[in-house]
Amino acid sequence: MTVDRTPNRLRTAAISLAGLTAFGLSACGTGVSTPDEPDTAAAEGYPVTVENCGEELVLEAAPTRLVGLSPSQTELLVELGLTDRLVGQAQTDTHPLPEQVQAEVADVPELSDVAPPTREVLLEAEPDFVYSPTTYEFTTEQGFASIEQLAEVGADAYVATGGCPERRSQGTVDDLFTDIENLGTIFALPDRADEMTEEGQSRLTAVEEAIEGAEAPSVAQLYVEGATLMAIGGGIEYDIIARAGGDNVFDPDEAAFSDFFAATITPEEVTSRDPEAIVFSVNDADHEEATRDYLAQTFPDVAAVSEDRLVAVPASDLFPGTLGNIGAVEHIAEGLHPDRF
Structure with missing residues (x-):
């Protein structure tokens, strides 16, 4: 078999070839201020910790300024009931959102169309939480903000479990449910996360029974x-x-x-x-x-x-x-x- 494993953006955009690069290089100045600290009431029940790409992500309060770095991630945040916290959506032209979701995010700023937003554009949105399908969206070589650069301005980054470098070749559909559970923990929405998981698993079970x-x-x-x-x-x-x-x-x-x-x-x-x-x-x-x-x-x-x-x-x-x-x-x-x- 002829094999070419050379990574390029075509593959990443077309079939989400994730985990191609490391998490990024050292940070550089941005001139963007750190988001205000949450009030005491917002931090009730925190801190919470979830595992993401082999690292512990600790949040002191529920994020309030969210960016979905692809329509898929934006949709999931909307389905969790977090539309009013979105301050940006990205790669908006890569695929259409369901009509109902499109209507809900009509007023959410579009930070990029066919590629991830540049570092400057993403940081200007002043997010405190960025949700990405892969680690590609954080490669400084491409001009994107690294996870470290986001941390410097008080923003946490979460990568879809199936898009983590060590997981991309072994990922399964169940990784989605890990993300839903983690997001439910991060935003203190366990009941809604459970509902979404139960609905998704029910649909998969229906297919399994149909083709048995x-x-x-x-x-x-x-x-x-x-x-x-x-x-x-x-x-x-x-x-x-x-x-x-x-x-x-x-x-x-x-x-x-x-x-x-x-x-x-x-x-x-x-x-x-x-x-x-x-x-x-x-x-x-x-x-x-x-x-x-x-x-x-x-x-x-x-x-x-x-x-x-x-x-x-x-x-x-x-x-x-x-x-x-x-x-x-x-x-x-x-x-x-x-x-x-």
Whole structure:
């Protein structure tokens, strides 16, 4: 198998390739003042501690000025009931929010559209809590604020569990529930967090029961961008295929995926494995059409293409720490087992 593990922003934006870099370099001056200390009433029941990316995150009070560094994170904060605390949303053009959520955040400032906000823009929003899907959004080499720089102005940073560097290749859908629980603790909203977890687990159980006993078709999970063909062999995406009742033809135990959950491959590699279904992630309608054309032209004799068993999934539903993970399981299961739904 031809393998290219060189990280780039295309992969990060398209299929949320997280954990590519370290947490950032030393801080530099920003000229932004530290947010005011919370009052005594706001700090009742604190401090609280949660584990995030192998480190303890200690909060002395519930954060009041929040930034979601991707629509997925913004949506989760809204669903927790924290809309009135949002002071910024980022990467807003990477995928659309549900209509109801769009309406709720209509007045929340947009800090960036297709890339994370620069250090200056993020710090000007004066957040005290920043929620990110990956560690990429904190790389100083890209001009973003590091976790250390945020700490200097009194802002805590939380990375989706599945987007932590040490977790990205082994992540599962259950990582989402870890995030919900942690956020419930951080914001003193345990009841709402429990409700969201119960609802999500109920949806996953419904899929499991629907496909029980069904034969698992072989599945290749791919991402196509221009002439680049990538296969997914680990991480949350791999777990989503398994929960949807598919048998991924690419495996975490393969050398190509020993260090990273995705790898660039040749078309011949897909042809040789002849998957019965192909699941592919897309950024928008044009990207889906282009990918379908590519698959039809490149793999006319592969079973998945000849039998038209192709399942497109919004790339955003595969991001770490997003409710879309559950929707992806449901959507793919319907595509793989239409007779069960």
